[in-house]
Amino acid sequence: MIKDRQIKIAIIGLGNCASSLIQGIYYYRNSKKEKFIPGLMHINFGGYYIDDIKIVAAFDVNSNKVGLDVADAIYAKPNNTVVFAKVPKIGIKVSKGPILDGVNKYTSELVPVDNSQKQDDVVEILKKSGAQIVINYLPVGSQKATEFYANAAIEAGCGFVNCIPVFIASDKKWAKKFTNAGLPVIGDDIKAQVGATITHRALVSLFLDRGMRIERTYQLNTGGNTDFLNMLERERLASKKISKTESVRSLIEARGQTIADNNIHIGPSDYVPWQKDNKICFLRIESKHFGDVPMNIEVRLSVEDSPNSAGVAIDSIRCMKLALDHKLKGPIIEPAAFFQKRPPQQFDDRIAKNMVEDYIKKYARKN
Numbered sequence: 081m082i083k084d085r086q087i088k089i090a091i092i093g094l095g096n097c098a099s100s101l102i103q104g105i106y107y108y109r110n111s112k113k114e115k116f117i118p119g120l121m122h123i124n125f126g127g128y129y130i131d132d133i134k135i136v137a138a139f140d141v142n143s144n145k146v147g148l149d150v151a152d153a154i155y156a157k158p159n160n161t162v163v164f165a166k167v168p169k170i171g172i173k174v175s176k177g178p179i180l181d182g183v184n185k186y187t188s189e190l191v192p193v194d195n196s197q198k199q200d201d202v203v204e205i206l207k208k209s210g211a212q213i214v215i216n217y218l219p220v221g222s223q224k225a226t227e228f229y230a231n232a233a234i235e236a237g238c239g240f241v242n243c244i245p246v247f248i249a250s251d252k253k254w255a256k257k258f259t260n261a262g263l264p265v266i267g268d269d270i271k272a273q274v275g276a277t278i279t280h281r282a283l284v285s286l287f288l289d290r291g292m293r294i295e296r297t298y299q300l301n302t303g304g305n306t307d308f309l310n311m312l313e314r315e316r317l318a319s320k321k322i323s324k325t326e327s328v329r330s331l332i333e334a335r336g337q338t339i340a341d342n343n344i345h346i347g348p349s350d351y352v353p354w355q356k357d358n359k360i361c362f363l364r365i366e367s368k369h370f371g372d373v374p375m376n377i378e379v380r381l382s383v384e385d386s387p388n389s390a391g392v393a394i395d396s397i398r399c400m401k402l403a404l405d406h407k408l409k410g411p412i413i414e415p416a417a418f419f420q421k422r423p424p425q426q427f428d429d430r431i432a433k434n435m436v437e438d439y440i441k442k443y444a445r446k447n
């Protein structure tokens with residue numbers, strides 16, 4: 081019998097995504113009573129509810145956030161996502177982690193770092209807090225910082241949920257490190273509930289199912305949060321573009337079709353400050369009907385970027401807890417395939433969803 085039903089998480093990067101996740105945990109704190117929660121696969125997920133998730137540690141470098149109670153830090157600037165819950169103090173202060181490559185020339189204008197603030201010992205805090213799971217919400221391109229926190233998770237004996245496109249679960253070397261440490265990892269790059277990636281994948285699947293070729297496609301995204309500001313630095317974008325492009329290309333190739341590099345363009349496209357956390361996606365697919373007659377489809381999707389993936393994060397965290405309960409190690413394939421853009425192995429979304437349902441049945445807690 082597994083007695084401990086608390087899911088103790090440590091969060092790296094208290095930006096907009098962390099804000100939506102923490103607001104959601106509070107907003108749905110009586111989840112057992114709810115009949116439906118948008119964004120979750122199940123209210124009772126393998127025996128775990130949202131209420132079981134406890135934040136026990138949090139790390140950031142922004143001097144507006146470090147030292148604050150987590151409940152205050154999630155509303156501090158430059159966070160600008162929608163506030164749907166006012167979270168009361170939770171008694172956990174934001175610790176300061178190493179900066180490494182977490183802040184760049186664009187974000188440094190909005191993310192103040194006070195070098196006189198003492199840097200905390202990440203591994204020691206993780207161990208003392210009893211954290212079981214580390215969830216990574218660093219900015220895109222934080223290669224060194226992500227590797228630092230992934231190593232810290234291993235040293236502290238925690239599972240790692242990697243929501244960003246720095247490749248850990250899908251990287252053979254890192255996957256092996258987690259396997260060797262006897263710890264699970266879920267990643268990489270979280271897929272939003274109904275976001276640009278899943279919409280693009282659904283439309284591409286529709287075309288393929290109806291016997292069409294994908295001749296050309298693009299997905300252009302704009303937003304006004306620090307995630308989009310950070311991605312103005314094109315060099316940091318390489319892995320994001322790979323992650324987003326592979327997510328669509330893999331479907332095309334799975335059906336025996338190919339698409340040339342210059343006929344598929346997917347990625348973040350610009351920073352528009354007044355959009356705040358609202359992300360707009362412009363998506364186009366060009367194809368040909370019977371008789372080689374051309375056709376195309378255009379979609380404009382508008383979403384609040386951060387709440388859009390918070391439910392997916394909650395389900396990923398609960399999958400990770402089931403993995404820890406059963407001492408699974410290395411990359412956890414099923415939740416990664418459904419919840420992440422760049423999993424170790426890509427599957428069709430309907431297949432991936434059934435894989436997660438089977439995973440829940442197999443590993444659900446019995447009491």
Ligand SMILES: NC(=O)c1ccc[n+]([C@@H]2O[C@H](COP(=O)([O-])OP(=O)(O)OC[C@H]3O[C@@H](n4cnc5c(N)ncnc54)[C@H](O)[C@@H]3O)[C@@H](O)[C@H]2O)c1
Pocket residue numbers: 092093094095096097098139140141142159177178179180181182183191216217218219220225243244245269270271272275305306307385386388389
């Ligand atoms: N919104 C979504 O649906 C979605 C989907 C997929 C991936 N993501 C990824 O999730 C990540 C987080 O997104 P966000 O909107 O919260 O970004 P954000 O910029 O609001 O938050 C990042 C946080 O990390 C902090 N940080 C920077 N360097 C750090 C360091 N060295 N140590 C600790 N903290 C540090 C920043 O101060 C900030 O608080 C991004 O990489 C984004 O691309 C988001």
